[in-house]
Amino acid sequence: AQTVTQSxxxxxxxxxxxxxxxxxxxxSESDYYLFxxxxxxxxxxxxxxxxxxxxxxNATENRFSVNxxxxxxxxxxxxxxxxxxxxxxxxxxxxxxxxxxxxLTFGEGTQLTVNP
Amino acid sequence: xxxxxxxxxxxxxxxxxxxxxxxxxxxxxxxxxxxxxxxxQAPKLLFHYYDKDFNNEADTxxxxxxxxxxxxxxxxxxxxxxxxxxxxxxxxxxxxxxxxxxxxxxxxTRLTVL
Numbered sequence: 001a002q003t004v005t006q007s008x009x010x011x012x013x014x015x016x017x018x019x020x021x022x023x024x025x026x027x028s029e030s031d032y033y034l035f036x037x038x039x040x041x042x043x044x045x046x047x048x049x050x051x052x053x054x055x056x057x058n059a060t061e062n063r064f065s066v067n068x069x070x071x072x073x074x075x076x077x078x079x080x081x082x083x084x085x086x087x088x089x090x091x092x093x094x095x096x097x098x099x100x101x102x103x104l105t106f107g108e109g110t111q112l113t114v115n116p
Numbered sequence: 117x118x119x120x121x122x123x124x125x126x127x128x129x130x131x132x133x134x135x136x137x138x139x140x141x142x143x144x145x146x147x148x149x150x151x152x153x154x155x156x157q158a159p160k161l162l163f164h165y166y167d168k169d170f171n172n173e174a175d176t177x178x179x180x181x182x183x184x185x186x187x188x189x190x191x192x193x194x195x196x197x198x199x200x201x202x203x204x205x206x207x208x209x210x211x212x213x214x215x216x217x218x219x220x221x222x223x224x225t226r227l228t229v230l
Contacts (some may be wrong), residue, residue, distance in 0.1 A: 032218045043208065044120070045159075045221040052216055091158060099141060103173075104219065106158035 002027045004094050006107035013082045014115050020067075021055070021077045021110045023092030031097035034068070034075045040088040048090070051075065053097065079112075087114045119143070122207050122224035129197050137192040137225045139207030145220070147213050148190040150182060151206040153224070159206055163227045165190060166213055194227075202229045 003026045013019035039045040051059045063080045096102035151159035155179040163172045165184045181193040207222040
């Protein structure tokens with residue numbers, strides 16, 4: 001079974017600074033997908049960014065980018081120019097591309113605080 | 117705006133008293149999911165529907181049931197809530213249950229069991 005580990009239960013960053021959230025995963029598969037979801041306080045979870053394992057290029061969405069290291073099974077999220085609205089719980093998630101009908105496996109989450 | 121709606125946002129029930137949580141979507145997605153999320157933990161998938169096909173997770177207690185009468189609506193029934201069932205319940209939808217499909221989440225229903 002695949003596992004996803006987020007080793008930082010809490011992180012903080014100053015507004016306008018850059019922060020990196022860590023995620024590692026364990027799998028024997030070569031075809032899979034990785035996601036970062038954001039869950040703000042009292043608001044719904046939304047997708048921040050996703051990465052297909054077969055793509056070597058790191059995904060980027062505006063201020064959010066990932067550092068995908070397939071050999072190391074690492075998938076970190078970098079948030080540049082942090083804003084107060086970035087404060088949230090961030091979940092890293094894995095989905096198999098080899099098993100039909102596979103579910104998302106979430107990490108335990110990282111609570112990000114943005115200080116003004 | 118197309119969205120996933122959950123009602124009620126807060127639900128209080130008594131120990132052992134059946135409760136139903138509802139979810140509706142305007143996205144016309146094939147797949148609907150129910151997750152349980154306890155405080156500061158990752159969401160835990162309870163079950164999902166692919167159209168009318170129901171898929172139960174192996175470790176979902178029998179106390180939890182679900183109904184999907186049509187594409188737009190899905191219900192979570194907790195037959196005899198225990199104190200351990202107090203949690204946030206998240207509904208989500210997606211176009212498919214594979215690959216890079218994004219899941220769209222509702223705001224959740226926070227269930228309190230007295």
